Amino acid sequence: MIFSLLVYAAPHSHQGAESAYRFAVACLAQGHSIHRVFFYGDGIHGASALAAPPQDEPNLPARWQALAQAHELDLVVCIAAAVRRGLLDANEARRYEKPGHNLHQGFELSGLGQLAEAAIVSDRMITFGA
Amino acid sequence: MSTSKRFLVISRRPPYGSSHARDALDTALTTAVFEQPVSMLFLDDGVYQLLQAQQPAGIQQKNLGATLSALPMYDIDQLYVCDSALRSRGLSLDDCLLPVQLLDGNAIAQLIRNHDVVLSF
Amino acid sequence: MTLHTLNRAPSDTALLTDCLRACSSGDTLLLIEDGVYCALAEQPIAWPAGVNVCALTADVAARGLDSRLASSISQVDDADFVQLCCEHARVISWY
Numbered sequence: 175m176i177f178s179l180l181v182y183a184a185p186h187s188h189q190g191a192e193s194a195y196r197f198a199v200a201c202l203a204q205g206h207s208i209h210r211v212f213f214y215g216d217g218i219h220g221a222s223a224l225a226a227p228p229q230d231e232p233n234l235p236a237r238w239q240a241l242a243q244a245h246e247l248d249l250v251v252c253i254a255a256a257v258r259r260g261l262l263d264a265n266e267a268r269r270y271e272k273p274g275h276n277l278h279q280g281f282e283l284s285g286l287g288q289l290a291e292a293a294i295v296s297d298r299m300i301t302f303g304a
Numbered sequence: 305m306s307t308s309k310r311f312l313v314i315s316r317r318p319p320y321g322s323s324h325a326r327d328a329l330d331t332a333l334t335t336a337v338f339e340q341p342v343s344m345l346f347l348d349d350g351v352y353q354l355l356q357a358q359q360p361a362g363i364q365q366k367n368l369g370a371t372l373s374a375l376p377m378y379d380i381d382q383l384y385v386c387d388s389a390l391r392s393r394g395l396s397l398d399d400c401l402l403p404v405q406l407l408d409g410n411a412i413a414q415l416i417r418n419h420d421v422v423l424s425f
Numbered sequence: 426m427t428l429h430t431l432n433r434a435p436s437d438t439a440l441l442t443d444c445l446r447a448c449s450s451g452d453t454l455l456l457i458e459d460g461v462y463c464a465l466a467e468q469p470i471a472w473p474a475g476v477n478v479c480a481l482t483a484d485v486a487a488r489g490l491d492s493r494l495a496s497s498i499s500q501v502d503d504a505d506f507v508q509l510c511c512e513h514a515r516v517i518s519w520y
Contacts (some may be wrong), residue, residue: 175511180423182327182520189458190432190520196483200503206511215327255327265512286334293421294307294340298510301423303432303520307464314517316443386443409446416427416447422517 177201177281178209178292184216185234186227191220195237202245203204210240213281214240215272216304221249223235223278239280251290253283311335312336312419316347319368320360322424325353329371336378343382344375345415346404351389354400369401376402426451428513432458432520433463444519451473453509455501457481459520461488466495481506 177234179198183190194211202210213221220234227233242249257266263283267275275285293299313332314320317324328344336342346354375383383404388408390396397404407415416422428447433440441463448454454476456463463470464480472478482500485491494500501509510516 177510182425193432193458195508196503199412200507204504204507211360215323219487254330255323260516286330287338289331290335290338290340293311293335293423294338298516299423300430300510300516301518303424303518314455316440347443386446412447413449416515416517417449420513420515422427424520 175206175297176209178293178296178299180289180299180301181210181213181217181220183302184219185198185215185225190302191217191234191277192232193286194243195234197300197302198241198247201230204302206272208245208247209244209296210250210288212289214255214286214287214289215253216240216259217260217302218261221251221256221278222261222276222283224276225278230235235278237299239278249281250288251277251281251286252286252289253294254286256283305416309340310418311340311342312348312349312416312422313342314422314424315353316346316350317425318349318352319358320365323351324379324425325368326366327379328423329368331423331425332375332380333371333378336380342380343384343408343415343419344380345386345412345425347386347412348389351385351395354385354402354404355395356399356401368387371394373402376420384412386412426453426513428452428516429454430457430516430518431455431460431463431516434459434462435470440519443475443515447517448473450477453477453479453513455479455481455506455509456498457485458507461485461490463480464494464498465490466493469495472497479505490512
């Protein structure tokens, strides 16, 4: 079955961000495919390259990237939600003349249309909210 | 994309205090642009989004009510409100800034069964 | 049929009410995260008839609730969560 996930919960503030990752792992372990993981609202913080949790706590952006690499996942961050909150890739940093960019490797910024498209082509869309 | 799915966006938070209401609305509008049939259901404090005379300029936010009023222009005209959510807040259809249909509990469960994808905010 | 997930404690009565009102007979309600507090035997909830209610094991264990669950509520693991998604036509998250 084809799944897509909507991550609306921010890591560390809410368990939902971690629940989404665990669900993705379980999903792939059963041989299902994940068309897209879409990060929206405060969920976009799960894609920060600058997150530096203590060593005995999981680094969610890094774990997502590793999972994406192993399974060719499409990790998409809502561009409007991200740039508002100061999560930028190199292009957006240039566009807004910001001194740096912090989107984690393995993620990309794109429009909300990617959420709609994911829901259309996937068999199931699961939201992890806060 | 030839596939068509019936989308239901559930919005149950009040406007302005958090981004939920705005995000629900943006999701509904974007999905409609993809030419999918979209319905919206307002539950709980989400019904406060429908109040007329919203003036959010003083809190540096865009008028959510104005965007809601534009929903029919995007062919989002299947708008539903939980009957008891409205009544328990002392509100009626006359207080709403656009035409909506009232649903009781059974009708809400039925509405959900009639949609393929449900996104809640 | 619909799979509902609920991730808030029963103190959020409005959320719980909306969720239960939206359930049809044959639906499944999966309690996750703080939603597992809705499964406690000491605070029984009148679940709608015909709705299968279960709780996510990892969230139950994390909160020390294993021996406190109502007997009517079964526990499921992450793999079961995925399976439940497959068995139901749609998933609604109540949060």
